[in-house]
Amino acid sequence: MKDYTKRLQKAIDFFNQHKYVLVLAGAGLAYDAGLHAYGDLLYGEFADFADKFLLTDLNEGFTSIDKQCLPDFYSRYARVFHHSPPKSEMHEQLFNLLKHKKYFVTQLNPDYLFERAGFDPNRVFHTAGEPHLMQCAQGCCDTLLPVPNRGEPLPVCPWCGGEMRPYLDIYGDDKFVTPPMFTDKLAHHAAFVHKGRERGLLVLDLECGIHDHFGVNGSIISRNLMRDNRVRMIRINSFEPIYAECENLVSFDESAADVITELLLALPQPRRGRPPHYIAAGRGLTRGR
DSSP, rough: OOOHHHHHHHHHHHHOOOOOEEEOOOOOHHHHTTTTTHHHHTTTTTTHHHHHHHHHSSHHHHHSSSSHHHHHHHHHIIIIIISSOOOOHHHHHHHHTTTTTTEEEESSSOOHHHTTTTOOOGGGTTTTTEEEEEEEEOOOOOEEEOOOTTSOOOBBBBTOOOOOOEETTSSSSSSOOOHHHHHHHHHHHHHHHHEEEEHOEEEEEEEEOOOEEEEEEOOHHHHHHSSSSEEEEEOOSSOOOOOOOOOTEEEEESSSSHHHHHHHSSOOOOOOSSSEEEEEEEEEEEEOO
16 A cells, blocks of 8 residues: 555554554664664764774674773663653654553663653563663673763672673673563563453554564564454554555554654544533532533
């Protein structure tokens, strides 16, 4: 379906028909908001590391930077991605689109743009880890410690005394740990999907790449969910367009910010307050005269 107006109307219909919305948020959504693994962020905020270690991608820093420079790199990464992420108008629009729905965000990129925009942290699952925390580099335990401030030494594992590294599933090994806070959110994700399927689930696949830097692949989750005819999906991906047409899917290769804004403008806003033809009476509501 190449006609944008028809695709937008189909997406509006999906929104009107579903209360349960699962958001799968890929790295591309963070790129749209200014958190590039390359480009302006790499050659701006992290320019000294890019120049010294010839980085072409910010994520290369976790394995390419000398040990003595890692504490500064880790603390700066934690500040940009967790403590002080940029304000994203697109994420705020997305929050306004979803705040009256039963939503759950499965966040595949380690940024806190959703929380910054107003999303309930209890309904955001960071599958790639948390950039402001550190774990044992050998994964000997699930103890997590905060990334130290700039100039402070890196902590050592309280169990084995070994090195610690950021709690991020980016290293391509089996050392990433899953403490209770991770398994609890995973269970929440599963329960939300199960309940949504029973009542009709809408999936927002937002810039989930086929190949991802981090451990969880949103495209695989999408394909699995699409096998259920009770699930409807809106896929927005301007970085890796996936052209497909079927009854329960509508795809966009346009800008995520533009599509989200147009959906928000097109959908009816929930009424606030009491309906004008009712007045409060005791414990119930009776028609006003």
